Amino acid sequence: xxxxxxxxxxxxxxxxxxxxxxxxxxxxxxxxxxxxxxxxxxxxxxxxxxxxxxxxxxxxxxxxxxxxxxxxxxxxxxxxxxxxxxxxxxxxxxxxxxxxxxxxxxxxxxxxxxxxx
Amino acid sequence: xxxxxxxxxxxxxxxxxxxxxxxxxxxxxxxxxxxxxxxxxxxxxxxxxxxxxxxxxxxxxxxxxxxxxxxxxxxxxxxxxxxxxxxxxxxxxxxxxxxxxxxxxxxxxxxxxx
Numbered sequence: 248x249x250x251x252x253x254x255x256x257x258x259x260x261x262x263x264x265x266x267x268x269x270x271x272x273x274x275x276x277x278x279x280x281x282x283x284x285x286x287x288x289x290x291x292x293x294x295x296x297x298x299x300x301x302x303x304x305x306x307x308x309x310x311x312x313x314x315x316x317x318x319x320x321x322x323x324x325x326x327x328x329x330x331x332x333x334x335x336x337x338x339x340x341x342x343x344x345x346x347x348x349x350x351x352x353x354x355x356x357x358x359x360x361x362x363x364x
Numbered sequence: 365x366x367x368x369x370x371x372x373x374x375x376x377x378x379x380x381x382x383x384x385x386x387x388x389x390x391x392x393x394x395x396x397x398x399x400x401x402x403x404x405x406x407x408x409x410x411x412x413x414x415x416x417x418x419x420x421x422x423x424x425x426x427x428x429x430x431x432x433x434x435x436x437x438x439x440x441x442x443x444x445x446x447x448x449x450x451x452x453x454x455x456x457x458x459x460x461x462x463x464x465x466x467x468x469x470x471x472x473x474x475x476x477x478x
Contacts, residue, residue, distance in 0.1 A: 251407070280465075287373060289454055289468035290408075305465065337407055352398070353466065355407030 250274045251356035253338050259362045266325040268359045270338030278342065279321040280353065281305075281313060284335040293336075296321055328363040335360050366391035368457050368469035376475045379447055385440040385472045387455030397438040398456040398466070399429055408454060414438065415460075425449065450476045 251272045260266055270279065277298050282290040292305030294313040302313060310332060312324045325332055339353040371386040389395065396415050400408040412423025419431040429440045438455060455469040 287470045289368075289370075289470045291468070292465055295465065339407075352410055352413060353400075353408070355409065357405070357407045 251338055251340055251354055253336075253356035253359045255359060256357065257360045259364065260328055261364050262329055264328050264363075266328050266361065268323045268336055268338075268361070270321045270323070270356060272319050272338075272340050272354075274340050274342070274354060275318075276340035276342045276354070277318060278340060279315065280339040280341070281311075281321070281323045282337045282339060283307070283332075284337060284358070290337065293323065325361075328361075330363045333361060333363045366395065366457050366459060366467050368455050368467055370453075370455055370469035370472045372472050373470065374473045374475065376477060377445055378477050380444050382443050383441065383445050383449075383474065385453050385455075385474065387438045387440065387469060389436050389438065389455070389457045391436075391457060391459055393459045393461060396458045396460050397429075397431060398458070399423065399427070399438070399440050400454045400456060400468075402452045402454065402471075404451070411440070411453070445474070445476050447476050447478060449474060 254269045280295040281293040284290050291307050293311050294305050296302050296315045299315050314322050336359045338356040341353050367390050369388045377383045398413045399411040401411045402408045412421050414421045414431045422428045427442050429438055431438050452471045452473050454471050456466045458466045
């Protein structure tokens with residue numbers, strides 16, 4: 248089984264619908280992230296969470312919200328989907344070294360492809 | 365703020381030929397540097413990273429990258445590619461002060477032809 252699991256893997260929806268993408272991890276990492284991938288733009292950070300009580304906006308948080316239900320679960324919601332939110336979404340985790348430093352190495356899920364018509 | 369530029373969006377190459385994927389970055393502070401690979405229909409996985417020390421970094425699958433501070437570059441190289449190296453490659457940078465996130469380049473699609 249994958250260490251970082253995303254559901255659903257594919258979703259087609261209509262403009263205005265509410266969508267939730269879910270992420271769960273078995274790596275025991277405290278830090279979790281949501282990215283979106285668009286061709287030619289690489290990955291852009293939507294939201295991140297350093298622990299259950301910590302939620303932070305990333306580069307492109309408008310139109311999105313998140314919930315950290317537990318250390319292992321981090322979900323991304325689109326309250327009212329629009330076509331330019333059509334993208335491949337990735338959940339990722341990271342951990343700290345024993346020194347407390349975060350090297351930035353990320354562990355990714357397999358992605359959730361969302362199409363908004 | 366930092367930025368990453370991958371100069372080539374696509375690189376076609378024949379099997380067993382050498383390849384170099386270029387990455388340049390800008391940052392006002394010292395950085396950590398990464399290359400990630402994304403195989404078709406999969407998530408990204410770490411290929412190699414530079415944190416400190418030797419500027420020549422070796423990664424998985426025979427890839428290596430060299431950190432050049434004066435040119436702010438971190439180009440990825442492999443002396444002989446295989447069909448199985450066909451994938452998208454992402455360069456990423458993170459300032460080494462606490463609390464900063466990774467910034468990714470736009471990606472380079474490596475297409476290895478028989």
